[in-house]
Amino acid sequence: MSAEQLAELSDLFVVGAVLLYVFAMIGFATELAFGRFRPGKTAAAGAGARPSALKQPVAVGAAAASDGGDAVPDAVPAAGGSVAAETRGGEAAEGPDGQPRGAARAGMVALALAWVGWAANLGAIVTRGLAVERWPWGNMYEFVVAICFAAVTAFLATQLRNNVRFLGAFVMVTAALGLGLAVKVFYTAAGPVVPALNSYWIAIHVTAAIIASGLLTMAGVAGILYLIRGDGMSRLPAREDLERVAHRAIVFAFPVWTFAVIAGALWADRAWGRYWGWDPKEVWSFITWVAYAAYLHARVTAGWRGRAATIVQLVAFACLLFNLVGVNIFIGGLHSYADV
Amino acid sequence: MSVQELEKERAPKQAAFGLVGWLRWGWRTLTSMRTALILLFLLALGSVPGSLVPQRGVEPDKVARIYEQNPTLAEWYDRFQLFEVFTSTWFAAVYLLLFTSLIGCIIPRTATYVRELRRKPPAAPQNLSRLPHFASFESDLEVEETARRLRKLRFRVVTGDGWVSAEKGYLRETGNLFFHIALLGILLAIAAGSLFGYRGNVLVVEGDGFANTVAAYDRYIPGSQVSAESLEPFSLQLADFKVAYQVAGDKKGQALDYTAHLKVNDSPDAPARDFDLKVNTPLEVNGTQTYLIGNGYAPVFKVTDGKGQVAFEGAVPCLIEDKATMTSGCVVKAPDAQPEQLGFLLRFLPTSVPLTDGTYASAFPGSLNPEVRLEGAFTGDLGLRSGKPQSVYELAPPELMKKLKPLVMGTHVPKPLAAGQSIDLPEGAGKLEFVGVKEWITLQIAYDPGRMPALVFSGTAVVAIALSLMIRRRRVFVRVKEGPDGGRVDVGGLTRTEGSAAGFAEEFADIVKVLSAGEKHVR
Numbered sequence: 001m002s003a004e005q006l007a008e009l010s011d012l013f014v015v016g017a018v019l020l021y022v023f024a025m026i027g028f029a030t031e032l033a034f035g036r037f038r039p040g041k042t043a044a045a046g047a048g049a050r051p052s053a054l055k056q057p058v059a060v061g062a063a064a065a066s067d068g069g070d071a072v073p074d075a076v077p078a079a080g081g082s083v084a085a086e087t088r089g090g091e092a093a094e095g096p097d098g099q100p101r102g103a104a105r106a107g108m109v110a111l112a113l114a115w116v117g118w119a120a121n122l123g124a125i126v127t128r129g130l131a132v133e134r135w136p137w138g139n140m141y142e143f144v145v146a147i148c149f150a151a152v153t154a155f156l157a158t159q160l161r162n163n164v165r166f167l168g169a170f171v172m173v174t175a176a177l178g179l180g181l182a183v184k185v186f187y188t189a190a191g192p193v194v195p196a197l198n199s200y201w202i203a204i205h206v207t208a209a210i211i212a213s214g215l216l217t218m219a220g221v222a223g224i225l226y227l228i229r230g231d232g233m234s235r236l237p238a239r240e241d242l243e244r245v246a247h248r249a250i251v252f253a254f255p256v257w258t259f260a261v262i263a264g265a266l267w268a269d270r271a272w273g274r275y276w277g278w279d280p281k282e283v284w285s286f287i288t289w290v291a292y293a294a295y296l297h298a299r300v301t302a303g304w305r306g307r308a309a310t311i312v313q314l315v316a317f318a319c320l321l322f323n324l325v326g327v328n329i330f331i332g333g334l335h336s337y338a339d340v
Numbered sequence: 341m342s343v344q345e346l347e348k349e350r351a352p353k354q355a356a357f358g359l360v361g362w363l364r365w366g367w368r369t370l371t372s373m374r375t376a377l378i379l380l381f382l383l384a385l386g387s388v389p390g391s392l393v394p395q396r397g398v399e400p401d402k403v404a405r406i407y408e409q410n411p412t413l414a415e416w417y418d419r420f421q422l423f424e425v426f427t428s429t430w431f432a433a434v435y436l437l438l439f440t441s442l443i444g445c446i447i448p449r450t451a452t453y454v455r456e457l458r459r460k461p462p463a464a465p466q467n468l469s470r471l472p473h474f475a476s477f478e479s480d481l482e483v484e485e486t487a488r489r490l491r492k493l494r495f496r497v498v499t500g501d502g503w504v505s506a507e508k509g510y511l512r513e514t515g516n517l518f519f520h521i522a523l524l525g526i527l528l529a530i531a532a533g534s535l536f537g538y539r540g541n542v543l544v545v546e547g548d549g550f551a552n553t554v555a556a557y558d559r560y561i562p563g564s565q566v567s568a569e570s571l572e573p574f575s576l577q578l579a580d581f582k583v584a585y586q587v588a589g590d591k592k593g594q595a596l597d598y599t600a601h602l603k604v605n606d607s608p609d610a611p612a613r614d615f616d617l618k619v620n621t622p623l624e625v626n627g628t629q630t631y632l633i634g635n636g637y638a639p640v641f642k643v644t645d646g647k648g649q650v651a652f653e654g655a656v657p658c659l660i661e662d663k664a665t666m667t668s669g670c671v672v673k674a675p676d677a678q679p680e681q682l683g684f685l686l687r688f689l690p691t692s693v694p695l696t697d698g699t700y701a702s703a704f705p706g707s708l709n710p711e712v713r714l715e716g717a718f719t720g721d722l723g724l725r726s727g728k729p730q731s732v733y734e735l736a737p738p739e740l741m742k743k744l745k746p747l748v749m750g751t752h753v754p755k756p757l758a759a760g761q762s763i764d765l766p767e768g769a770g771k772l773e774f775v776g777v778k779e780w781i782t783l784q785i786a787y788d789p790g791r792m793p794a795l796v797f798s799g800t801a802v803v804a805i806a807l808s809l810m811i812r813r814r815r816v817f818v819r820v821k822e823g824p825d826g827g828r829v830d831v832g833g834l835t836r837t838e839g840s841a842a843g844f845a846e847e848f849a850d851i852v853k854v855l856s857a858g859e860k861h862v863r
């Protein structure tokens with residue numbers, strides 16, 4: 001296939017991914033809409049509570065013990081119920097997590113659609129890379145497409161281990177909007193990049209930034225939901241679940257972001273003759289990093305957990321977004337040769 | 341920080357008065373978690389103007405423009421050191437307080453940590469079912485066997501009469517301490533770099549060279565502890581400079597690659613070696629780095645004066661006026677011309693094409709059809725003999741510019757010259773010849789002794805923070821009881837670090853699985 005055809009195919013994949021994400025969002029939203037109301041706190045969450053399944057004496061023997069083990073979904077006790085648990089749950093009118101079966105089915109369909117959309121998003125990135133014969137994140141358009149992909153990957157990968165379907169609708173809508181923004185505002189035709197970007201450092205530095213941004217986007221979505229949802233009963237996921245998902249994503253993303261910033265400094269050392277020069281992009285990466293460090297500190301400072309920490313997290317997320325998009329548009333600097 | 345420590349922090353402190361009391365109170369406040377948090381906020385907030393207001397060290401031209409256009413605003417900016425946020429006193433105050441707080445935090449925690457490393461896990465509590473994680477099953481498991489299995493899971497184990505206590509995850513605290521210490525290290529490395537390092541810029545035209553001495557720089561910024569003799573004595577010659585451009589498609593005219601072919605002498609008596617300097621491959625000579633940071637055209641001109649003598653001959657670096665087409669503005673000065681000094685303003689067009697209105701423009705940044713257009717020729721005093729420093733990109737200081745006599749100007753500008761062509765000035769004042777095209781590059785030469793230490797500390801920080809965030813400190817207690825109809829085993833578990841309880845349920849279940857398995861099931 002010629003480069004032009006590959007580039008066209010890539011554009012089609014992006015459109016396909018947007019549509020699939022939208023359909024998946026509808027599915028996830030249906031699950032939430034017909035699901036049960038949930039209390040603000042989950043029964044078994046927090047350090048003070050314990051998973052009820054283990055409280056009952058467990059019969060001796062490896063098989064029984066393993067049952068007991070599986071029945072304790074790790075991060076989402078009570079409110080979620082893992083996919084595996086669901087298939088084992090029998091033909092009751094309610095799923096094992098207490099959600100109506102129809103709603104759960106919508107959720108499963110949505111999950112399948114999300115995976116197909118993810119594959120289309122991946123296809124868009126790969127074909128773009130083949131078309132331009134370089135790492136496909138050399139400008140804003142490619143960068144935003146990759147971050148959406150990373151955010152969906154973060155969600156789906158988390159979903160593999162713990163049930164976080166309750167976040168699905170919101171992650172999907174974010175990814176669909178992000179891709180839409182990329183296509184409508186940032187679109188750049190496939191082509192080569194300026195010499196400064198022609199380096200293996202783009203693979204290291206930008207990839208790390210994309211992975212971290214994807215995870216932090218998921219955390220940001222959970223944080224926004226946390227604030228929207230009150231303390232009482234709601235169809236939205238429980239606050240403690242949201243906080244846990246956000247915290248885990250950030251705990252994972254923070255070292256990656258740290259690495260991305262340092263790799264950026266190494267690259268700047270190769271390309272510009274200094275490893276740190278307070279270029280606007282560097283300033284905002286630093287601000288973002290400090291803000292997330294503040295979030296991690298807030299979590300262990302008396303009186304800051306929960307709502308206050310979530311607000312810190314969202315401020316940090318706003319810094320991240322401003323750094324990714326705002327700096328290129330409003331400020332410029334050395335980094336702005338990645339065309340808007 | 342463990343929960344116990346948090347409790348301690350929250351506990352009311354006795355009011356101790358007097359100087360010592362106040363000092364102690366100040367130190368405690370400074371090193372508290374809440375102060376650290378506030379200082380982190382201030383650090384982030386303080387950085388914001390550094391990206392919104394142009395910084396002297398990064399964009400001196402923009403700073404100058406603000407002074408021109410809005411002097412009052414510039415003065416206010418200057419009053420708050422907003423043109424140099426990151427070297428300002430108030431920014432330094434924030435980060436120095438933060439790092440003092442950090443030291444005050446690290447020292448006691450290191451001491452606690454060392455003590456904890458030596459301490460054995462505490463005895464198992466009586467009632468394990470009160471712990472956050474608890475399981476109980478029937479088994480004839482014995483204390484020794486339990487300890488063996490837990491050790492196999494890499495727990496640190498202590499046994500007693502009918503109980504086993506185990507702990508794991510000490511690396512978490514190690515990571516946390518190393519991370520914070522590494523941050524301190526990075527700060528020191530940066531400080532060392534700015535004291536003992538230097539940095540400078542120089543423009544070199546094809547065929548010319550550069551020797552690393554203070555006098556050779558166009559702009560030289562030394563650290564306060566750098567002496568002129570400490571500059572690495574290397575020199576280089578720019579043999580040739582090449583740019584590859586995209587020639588077709590949407591991105592036509594975009595630069596694809598820059599290569600500067602250099603001949604480098606690592607020291608005055610070392611043999612010359614070839615080096616291809618590119619954007620992402622700096623030249624390194626004993627820790628001094630040379631970077632390619634800019635390029636442009638330097639057409640060669642020859643000026644013959646009214647008496648028929650060559651008054652000037654050489655390459656003239658031109659300022660880029662339009663990056664996309666590399667249209668450049670050049671200034672040629674011939675102060676030695678007789679009977680009067682001559683000066684020229686020219687426009688260099690690397691790929692000159694005629695436009696429909698009879699003017700010419702450049703259509704491509706590469707030099708495919710290089711031409712120069714004479715915009716103006718002047719005669720009179722250029723002010724070069726006054727001894728005042730002058731810009732090479734300006735014909736004469738503004739006050740002298742008005743007094744110059746124009747020879748060619750405005751609508752009478754002739755057709756552009758191709759290489760080898762010349763133009764005669766009116767009134768027999770002389771002749772200007774466009775001889776050929778050379779290119780110039782700008783180099784940045786930097787020496788920063790803090791580079792490598794900063795890299796080592798940064799690497800440490802990344803590994804340490806990953807350890808600190810991924811590992812959780814956890815304890816598992818086991819009590820075995822013998823009963824009339826077989827034994828009963830109670831297992832309790834807890835995590836010692838806040839915010840990391842998630843995920844432990846899974847691990848705890850696995851541990852219970854290992855303990856409750858029959859003898860044969862355990863390898």
Ligand code: HEM
Nearest residue numbers: 293296300341371372373376438441442445516523808809
């Ligand atoms: C220079 C700025 C600082 C940065 C960028 C920073 C960053 C971080 C980060 C990312 C963590 C998370 C690691 C973890 O949770 O284990 C952390 C933890 C921690 N930091 Fe800092 N820190 C800074 C200064 C300080 C200061 C001044 C203090 C003491 C007052 C401090 C005390 C702590 C403590 C006690 C923890 C452990 C939290 C826990 O156990 O979860 N840090 N820091």
